[in-house]
Amino acid sequence: MADFVGAVDQGTTSSRFMIFDHGGNEVARHQLEHEQILPSPGWVEHDPTEIWERTRSVITTALNKANLSAADLAAVGITNQRETAVVWNRRTGRPYYNAIVWQDTRTDRIASALERDGKGDVIRRKAGLPPATYFSGGKIQWILENVDGVREAAEAGEAVFGNTDSWLLWNLTGGTDGGVHVTDPTNASRTMLMDLETLDWDDELLSLFNIPRQMLPQIRPSSDPQGYGLTRAAGPFGGEIILAADLGDQQAATVGQVCFEPGQAKNTYGTGNFLLLNTGNELVRSTNGLLTTVCYQFGDAKPVYALEGSIAVTGSAVQWLRDQLGIISGASESESLARQVEDNGGVYFVPAFSGLFAPYWRSDARGAIVGLSRFNTNAHLARATLESICYQTRDVVEAMQQDSGVVLDVLRVDGGITANELCMQMQSDILGVPVSKPVVAETTALGAAYGAGLAVGFWKSTEELKRNWNEDKRWQSEWNDEQREHGYAGWKKAIERTLNWVDID
Numbered sequence: 001m002a003d004f005v006g007a008v009d010q011g012t013t014s015s016r017f018m019i020f021d022h023g024g025n026e027v028a029r030h031q032l033e034h035e036q037i038l039p040s041p042g043w044v045e046h047d048p049t050e051i052w053e054r055t056r057s058v059i060t061t062a063l064n065k066a067n068l069s070a071a072d073l074a075a076v077g078i079t080n081q082r083e084t085a086v087v088w089n090r091r092t093g094r095p096y097y098n099a100i101v102w103q104d105t106r107t108d109r110i111a112s113a114l115e116r117d118g119k120g121d122v123i124r125r126k127a128g129l130p131p132a133t134y135f136s137g138g139k140i141q142w143i144l145e146n147v148d149g150v151r152e153a154a155e156a157g158e159a160v161f162g163n164t165d166s167w168l169l170w171n172l173t174g175g176t177d178g179g180v181h182v183t184d185p186t187n188a189s190r191t192m193l194m195d196l197e198t199l200d201w202d203d204e205l206l207s208l209f210n211i212p213r214q215m216l217p218q219i220r221p222s223s224d225p226q227g228y229g230l231t232r233a234a235g236p237f238g239g240e241i242i243l244a245a246d247l248g249d250q251q252a253a254t255v256g257q258v259c260f261e262p263g264q265a266k267n268t269y270g271t272g273n274f275l276l277l278n279t280g281n282e283l284v285r286s287t288n289g290l291l292t293t294v295c296y297q298f299g300d301a302k303p304v305y306a307l308e309g310s311i312a313v314t315g316s317a318v319q320w321l322r323d324q325l326g327i328i329s330g331a332s333e334s335e336s337l338a339r340q341v342e343d344n345g346g347v348y349f350v351p352a353f354s355g356l357f358a359p360y361w362r363s364d365a366r367g368a369i370v371g372l373s374r375f376n377t378n379a380h381l382a383r384a385t386l387e388s389i390c391y392q393t394r395d396v397v398e399a400m401q402q403d404s405g406v407v408l409d410v411l412r413v414d415g416g417i418t419a420n421e422l423c424m425q426m427q428s429d430i431l432g433v434p435v436s437k438p439v440v441a442e443t444t445a446l447g448a449a450y451g452a453g454l455a456v457g458f459w460k461s462t463e464e465l466k467r468n469w470n471e472d473k474r475w476q477s478e479w480n481d482e483q484r485e486h487g488y489a490g491w492k493k494a495i496e497r498t499l500n501w502v503d504i505d
């Protein structure tokens, strides 16, 4: 068997291709950003064609860097930004509209009308989700209603939907020439259209959004020994490799962090933050603002579920300091700037740019910087930004403990922001629990590789994967309880100030 496994990680800000060896060590990677298209307040789009081009390019470049070819890869897995909706024509291969990104709030009226009309409960019960702009269902409905010709084409079976996993799998397996139209339960569980128990599209849910069933991809296991299809020799791999895993990015990171036991959790710090707690084969219904979601389904085994706390804006608040305010020139400068002051100087920043996600689910909220006095500087704002990442995490950790009764003894972290030592120290201070980071921090791509490798027998079991996990660094809390509670009380007041800002109806 070949010595390596590949993983495509199609993220919100960039696409990467990574190659791993049997020990789970990185062998090569290449990464390219794509444009964030922001046509009006609250709207966020990506160009699916650009994403496909960038994906091709990172695959070819990473293989070249490592001097490897298709024959060296035992399998390839894919992981992706979830919820982001692409609708394309399966005959021409052309998208009808830009991808509507998970952060986009244009469907707020669709979401609030569902709640107002009493449909919220059926969505919560079947899909495990509250009606919100975040998920794919409303985005598909918006495209069907606002782009000429799509509804007719969808009824005729020509216009099809996918998240970026499906879009790339279709293209990698030949596109208009026999491409497969598939997804997995972790991605499907983010649409508001799948029943969590049957793992199938649900007619009642489809009717709420008026979406024709034939638009939707076939749902296949997240790690599939049969494979979804083969890459094409004419494509970026230059040969035929089995595509054998598909996991939403946050579920992939949970797999990459080897959280295979009920009660284990990870928190990924990227564009947003996503805390997932493995709840095993049990579907746990949240009463505290968390989502119930599919964690993974390996082969014909029963699905494993998770409770999830999704936070829309964390790393993107750091990018906002850089791109919109211009007070730092790179993300890592947020740390040196924040270190110029000892504390937040009374300033709290709630980056509710897309409303508030977990545990609040308030699309009427917008961002606020509060507590300002003449004394404050950019350094306080940088500090408040890093603190906002940690306080939002505390909000979801509290909700998770209430829902599950699981008390965290350590928080396993990964993602781009974990390079920020100050932020990780603050996280431990604000939570009062140790924070632990693994050697391979690219857990998202690693999880997709694990799924693909398990499918083809490159790795024999999850036990084998657990042995690949090693701690790189651990942070211990340095705050006392009084500091912690005082700081958190300020955060809660700041949250109050962001609510009821946008009039939706």
Ligand SMILES: Nc1ncnc2c1ncn2[C@@H]1O[C@H](COP(=O)(O)OP(=O)(O)OP(=O)(O)O)[C@@H](O)[C@H]1O
Residues within 6 Å of the ligand: 010, 011, 012, 013, 014, 081, 249, 269, 270, 271, 272, 314, 315, 316, 317, 318, 319, 331, 332, 333, 334, 335, 415, 416, 417, 419, 420
């Ligand atoms: N040293 C740092 N301090 C603070 N934030 C950082 C630092 N380095 C990176 N970031 C932030 O981390 C994010 C990138 O992390 P990562 O690459 O894990 O993101 P991601 O969520 O995987 O991206 P995508 O959503 O495209 O998949 C960016 O938003 C960036 O602002």
Ligand SMILES: [Mg+2]
Residues within 6 Å of the ligand: 011, 012, 249, 270, 444
């Ligand atoms: Mg990512």
